[in-house]
Amino acid sequence: MKSLLHRFREYAALTLILAALIILFGSLSNRFLTAATFSSIANEIPTLTLVATGMTLVLITGGIDLSVGSVLALAAAVLGVLLVDWHWPLFFAGLVAVMVGVAAGAFNGLICVKLRVPSFIVTLGTLEMTRGLAYLTTRSQVKYLEGKVDVLARLVAGLPITPTAVLAVLVVIAAQFMLSRAVIGRKMIALGTNEAATQLAGISTAPIKMFVFAASGALAGLASLCQTARLGASDPNGSVGLELSAIAAAVIGGTSLAGGKGSAIRTFIGVLIIATLEAGLAQVGATEPMKRLVTGAVIVLAVVADSLRKAAS
Amino acid sequence: MLQELNVLPTLSVAENLFLPELPSRFGLVNRRALRAKAQEALARVGLEHLNPNTPAALLGVGQQQLVELAAALAEKCRLLILDEPTAALTAHETETLFEKIHELRQQGISVIYISHRMDELRRICDRVSVLRDGQRVATLPLSGTSTQELVKLMAGREMPTRPMPHGRQPGAVALSVRQLRAGSVVRDVSFEVRSGEILGLSGLVGAGRTETLRAIFGADRSDDSAIAIHGRKIRIRRPSEAVAAGLALVPEDRKQDGLLLPQSIRVNATLADLKGTLLRREEELAATARVIERLAVKCDSVEQPASTLSGGNQQKIVIGRWLLPDSKVLLLDEPTRGVDVPAKEAIYKLLRELADDGKAIVVVSSELPELMSLCDRIAVMSAGRIVQEFLPHEWTQEKLTEAAFRGHLTS
Numbered sequence: 001m002k003s004l005l006h007r008f009r010e011y012a013a014l015t016l017i018l019a020a021l022i023i024l025f026g027s028l029s030n031r032f033l034t035a036a037t038f039s040s041i042a043n044e045i046p047t048l049t050l051v052a053t054g055m056t057l058v059l060i061t062g063g064i065d066l067s068v069g070s071v072l073a074l075a076a077a078v079l080g081v082l083l084v085d086w087h088w089p090l091f092f093a094g095l096v097a098v099m100v101g102v103a104a105g106a107f108n109g110l111i112c113v114k115l116r117v118p119s120f121i122v123t124l125g126t127l128e129m130t131r132g133l134a135y136l137t138t139r140s141q142v143k144y145l146e147g148k149v150d151v152l153a154r155l156v157a158g159l160p161i162t163p164t165a166v167l168a169v170l171v172v173i174a175a176q177f178m179l180s181r182a183v184i185g186r187k188m189i190a191l192g193t194n195e196a197a198t199q200l201a202g203i204s205t206a207p208i209k210m211f212v213f214a215a216s217g218a219l220a221g222l223a224s225l226c227q228t229a230r231l232g233a234s235d236p237n238g239s240v241g242l243e244l245s246a247i248a249a250a251v252i253g254g255t256s257l258a259g260g261k262g263s264a265i266r267t268f269i270g271v272l273i274i275a276t277l278e279a280g281l282a283q284v285g286a287t288e289p290m291k292r293l294v295t296g297a298v299i300v301l302a303v304v305a306d307s308l309r310k311a312a313s
Numbered sequence: 314m315l316q317e318l319n320v321l322p323t324l325s326v327a328e329n330l331f332l333p334e335l336p337s338r339f340g341l342v343n344r345r346a347l348r349a350k351a352q353e354a355l356a357r358v359g360l361e362h363l364n365p366n367t368p369a370a371l372l373g374v375g376q377q378q379l380v381e382l383a384a385a386l387a388e389k390c391r392l393l394i395l396d397e398p399t400a401a402l403t404a405h406e407t408e409t410l411f412e413k414i415h416e417l418r419q420q421g422i423s424v425i426y427i428s429h430r431m432d433e434l435r436r437i438c439d440r441v442s443v444l445r446d447g448q449r450v451a452t453l454p455l456s457g458t459s460t461q462e463l464v465k466l467m468a469g470r471e472m473p474t475r476p477m478p479h480g481r482q483p484g485a486v487a488l489s490v491r492q493l494r495a496g497s498v499v500r501d502v503s504f505e506v507r508s509g510e511i512l513g514l515s516g517l518v519g520a521g522r523t524e525t526l527r528a529i530f531g532a533d534r535s536d537d538s539a540i541a542i543h544g545r546k547i548r549i550r551r552p553s554e555a556v557a558a559g560l561a562l563v564p565e566d567r568k569q570d571g572l573l574l575p576q577s578i579r580v581n582a583t584l585a586d587l588k589g590t591l592l593r594r595e596e597e598l599a600a601t602a603r604v605i606e607r608l609a610v611k612c613d614s615v616e617q618p619a620s621t622l623s624g625g626n627q628q629k630i631v632i633g634r635w636l637l638p639d640s641k642v643l644l645l646d647e648p649t650r651g652v653d654v655p656a657k658e659a660i661y662k663l664l665r666e667l668a669d670d671g672k673a674i675v676v677v678s679s680e681l682p683e684l685m686s687l688c689d690r691i692a693v694m695s696a697g698r699i700v701q702e703f704l705p706h707e708w709t710q711e712k713l714t715e716a717a718f719r720g721h722l723t724s
Binding site for chain 1: 530569570587590
């Protein structure tokens with residue numbers, strides 16, 4: 001009972017912000033509180049949810065993965081070529097897209113671990129390299145997928161929800177389970193809290209780093225399926241700046257950029273806040289500059305609210 | 314002037330010299346005046362050939378030390394305090410430094426020179442004060458005072474301390490270290506510890522004791538070493554391999570290297586015993602409760618962050634975590650530093666009990682009485698080597714202190 005109350009408190013500040021946004025937009029626009037908005041958001045968020053979940057894992061270990069947007073674009077490019085030019089079935093093409101993400105993530109992890117380069121720098125390099133590879137893969141062209149991936153973004157019969165949204169929620173639950181119940185999750189938190197102490201307690205930190213970067217890459221690869229399904233196309237120019245949205249979602253959710261702290265569920269609420277803002281602002285007719293101004297302000301507000309909550313308890 | 318070098322490596326020599334008050338005009342650094350003043354200051358320490366615009370990082374340690382000396386002199390001081398200034402210097406650089414100190418003395422500047430190197434004191438000092446436990450115990454003219462007399466003063470009154478009588482018989486050799494070399498500090502360390510035995514590692518700060526433990530544990534790189542655990546030779550390249558082989562290390566700095574400060578007591582106490590795929594909450598709680606009970610940790614809840622505990626209770630957690638994976642050899646580096654008296658007693662009691670249980674224990678400590686009351690044997694390190702081993706009936710504070718200086722005496 002006590003722990004239930006404790007849990008509610010942990011999510012209270014974030015949930016209140018989300019609720020306030022929904023009520024605000026609901027009163028500003030009579031089209032906001034409709035099934036159409038809901039399914040539009042549900043269709044919008046899987047990409048960011050997957051990438052932000054991977055980002056949360058990396059941030060918890062004290063690292064950062066700036067390459068996710070470009071890795072997603074590369075995976076999407078490979079997906080496009082395999083589906084359109086090579087006529088592969090979706091399942092195998094999707095599998096390869098995920099493997100592309102894993103490979104990019106493993107590369108990040110390997111350089112961090114073996115050459116002891118800070119992940120900020122390694123993944124900044126990978127961001128450029130994978131973007132270049134994405135252009136090379138598609139010869140800088142947008143591949144129209146002619147309905148080959150749409151099935152993932154179509155509503156499941158009778159429900160206002162898509163397979164990609166289900167996938168995203170399952171990934172969030174799995175990541176949260178790993179962080180709170182699995183030994184590797186505990187080791188990730190320990191590594192992010194104090195690397196020297198973790199090593200001196202006999203824990204090898206290199207495999208943990210490899211794991212989180214590979215996981216972040218894999219989720220970016222998986223997110224390429226959500227992205228292409230929603231757009232119906234694979235665009236090598238796509239997802240520029242996605243890493244910043246992912247970091248924003250994680251930070252709104254209370255993940256520490258210094259490492260050692262974070263939760264997949266809270267990051268998911270962060271994603272919901274960002275998505276609600278975007279959908280709501282679009283409906284009340286806000287211009288692009290206005291949207292960015294408000295979104296930025298909400299990020300700061302959410303983090304301040306969260307730190308006030310912690311100071312109070 | 315401090316023992317540790319204090320230069321900012323990316324700034325020029327001149328900037329380092331006058332950092333507290335750079336000559337300036339309208340808030341901008343006056344380069345010409347800076348250069349002139351720097352040349353003048355450098356000339357005073359015999360570095361007139363050095364270009365003041367050289368980045369400090371390009372200087373050798375000895376030159377950096379002289380630059381610091383120049384900076385100290387540039388303040389037009391009457392009194393110069395040097396804290397172990399030769400710690401990082403080569404013999405030649407030391408000579409240069411001594412020449413300069415000699416010149417300053419003739420210019421009427423007073424010098425306080427802090428060192429544990431007897432030969433240096435004899436070379437440059439007139440009088441010597443001996444400090445012990447934060448008190449001045451004597452001030453003597455150096456000529457006419459023997460080194461033995463000084464060592465005796467430093468060791469303090471004769472306090473014949475022996476370990477408490479116990480029934481245990483040391484068993485088989487649990488850890489054997491042969492000719493360990495690591496970094497620039499550990500030069501040649503060989504020792505053995507048996508099951509059921511507590512070995513003390515004594516010596517001066519900088520003798521290489523911490524580095525020895527870290528090298529054995531795989532935390533620092535070592536070479537040419539032969540480490541055997543229960544007679545089986547193994548190569549330990551990282552701490553995880555050491556733990557797998559049954560070693561445990563309680564590091565010197567518990568906040569930097571021991572604890573996950575913001576995490577709970579439970580997370581900290583079980584950190585060395587994370588096995589399998591899933592966490593088992595009930596087992597974690599039970600294991601944490603055992604650590605808390607065995608070491609009498611004072612806390613409100615196992616979910617309390619480690620940062621909220623007192624130093625003594627924090628240390629108990631770091632030691633207690635090694636009860637769980639059933640380590641065979643415990644390496645403890647200053648286990649009672651900054652720990653209150655009741656916690657010290659709890660730690661001593663635990664170490665004796667663990668030895669009774671057949672664990673082999675190595676304790677590094679700078680407190681001789683602590684080692685003398687706890688250990689079955691004390692090995693003294695000096696300048697990267699083990700210079701002598703003592704059994705309880707052989708040791709006195711004076712003999713142990715004398716051995717600790719042995720590596721520094723010029724023969």
